[in-house]
Amino acid sequence: MSDIAHTDPTTKTYRVLAVDDDPGILDALRRVLRIPGIELSLAHGPMEAMGMMQELQAAVVISDHMMPVMTGVELLSLIRQNWPATACIMMTACEDMRVAQDVINRQLVHFFVTKPWDSRALRELVQKALRLHEELRAQPGTGGKDMQKDIRENAGKAAFSLARAVDARDNYTRRHSENVSAYAQVVGRAMRLGPHQIEELRIGGLLHDVGKIGISDGILLKPGRLTDEEFKVIRQHPTIGESIVEPIAFPWNISAIVGQHHENYDGTGYPRGLAQDQIVLSAHIIHVVDAYEAMSANRVYRTARAPEWILSEFARCRGTQFLPAAVDVFLEEYRRGAIQAAEVTDG
Numbered sequence: 426m427s428d429i430a431h432t433d434p435t436t437k438t439y440r441v442l443a444v445d446d447d448p449g450i451l452d453a454l455r456r457v458l459r460i461p462g463i464e465l466s467l468a469h470g471p472m473e474a475m476g477m478m479q480e481l482q483a484a485v486v487i488s489d490h491m492m493p494v495m496t497g498v499e500l501l502s503l504i505r506q507n508w509p510a511t512a513c514i515m516m517t518a519c520e521d522m523r524v525a526q527d528v529i530n531r532q533l534v535h536f537f538v539t540k541p542w543d544s545r546a547l548r549e550l551v552q553k554a555l556r557l558h559e560e561l562r563a564q565p566g567t568g569g570k571d572m573q574k575d576i577r578e579n580a581g582k583a584a585f586s587l588a589r590a591v592d593a594r595d596n597y598t599r600r601h602s603e604n605v606s607a608y609a610q611v612v613g614r615a616m617r618l619g620p621h622q623i624e625e626l627r628i629g630g631l632l633h634d635v636g637k638i639g640i641s642d643g644i645l646l647k648p649g650r651l652t653d654e655e656f657k658v659i660r661q662h663p664t665i666g667e668s669i670v671e672p673i674a675f676p677w678n679i680s681a682i683v684g685q686h687h688e689n690y691d692g693t694g695y696p697r698g699l700a701q702d703q704i705v706l707s708a709h710i711i712h713v714v715d716a717y718e719a720m721s722a723n724r725v726y727r728t729a730r731a732p733e734w735i736l737s738e739f740a741r742c743r744g745t746q747f748l749p750a751a752v753d754v755f756l757e758e759y760r761r762g763a764i765q766a767a768e769v770t771d772g
């Protein structure tokens with residue numbers, strides 16, 4: 426029965442986390458994975474799973490794909506970013522086969538299993554995932570605490586010198602970037618992201634508009650309406666920014682944030698027209714708080730929007746411009762005043 430024991434014949438117990446919004450599926454998984462060597466925990470949704478991962482740091486996560494708030498692909502990509510040694514298994518219905526293949530091809534998750542599953546095959550797959558976990562754990566830089574301190578410190582310094590270059594350019598951008606950075610961290614914490622990803626949001630928020638260095642004053646600081654031509658130039662700033670940060674060996678995915686912070690959830694954004702999980706979670710979050718900062722702050726050309734207007738705007742753009750989960754968490758934090766409290770003000 427215990428083929429899992431082959432993974433480690435000693436007394437070692439592995440933590441496995443299963444995520445599904447259907448309690449029936451969780452129950453079935455509990456029965457199938459009731460085997461020596463595995464301690465199974467169950468989460469009823471992505472947010473609960475993220476919270477549990479902080480404690481568990483599970484060796485393997487098995488997640489459903491179609492869940493409210495966040496898809497399994499989004500959740501598992503997030504888990505891989507935060508816990509690189511965790512092996513990820515996605516469960517899909519047979520009709521989602523194309524999704525599954527795409528996910529595997531793009532290396533978003535390690536394994537997938539179709540529902541309904543064969544119990545023996547599922548146990549074998551979990552065993553395989555545990556072996557992968559051991560391999561991942563043996564790789565340098567995946568243990569969490571051995572995230573090379575020097576690299577982090579140097580990259581942090583590089584980020585600040587770049588941020589200063591943006592500051593020097595335009596006082597508005599400085600406040601804007603500081604606020605985007607602060608708001609993004611509030612959302613990240615509410616999503617229960619790990620410290621590595623919170624730091625990514627902090628630095629990414631400061632640098633998201635770094636590409637505006639490459640846009641002329643005449644266009645960037647123009648108080649009136651932009652012409653189509655000028656707007657085209659402005660829209661180059663994510664690509665320019667990417668080329669600025671790419672050569673820097675950040676231990677965070679800063680170039681993706683810089684390059685993707687104007688991409689829309691439904692694929693209508695720029696510069697590449699990426700959609701959904703082609704966009705990294707940090708860029709989804711920055712996209713939301715960037716829009717909020719632009720709406721809420723007083724600008725030379727207009728005064729701040731009323732809260733009701735802001736709320737209705739996010740309701741309108743949830744699921745088109747913005748990742749639904751990012752909007753939901755942002756609005757929850759906004760309603761309880763955490764976003765407003767994080768605002769960086771003059772003086």
Ligand SMILES: [Fe+2]
Pocket residue numbers: 633634662686687
């Ligand atoms: Fe921007």
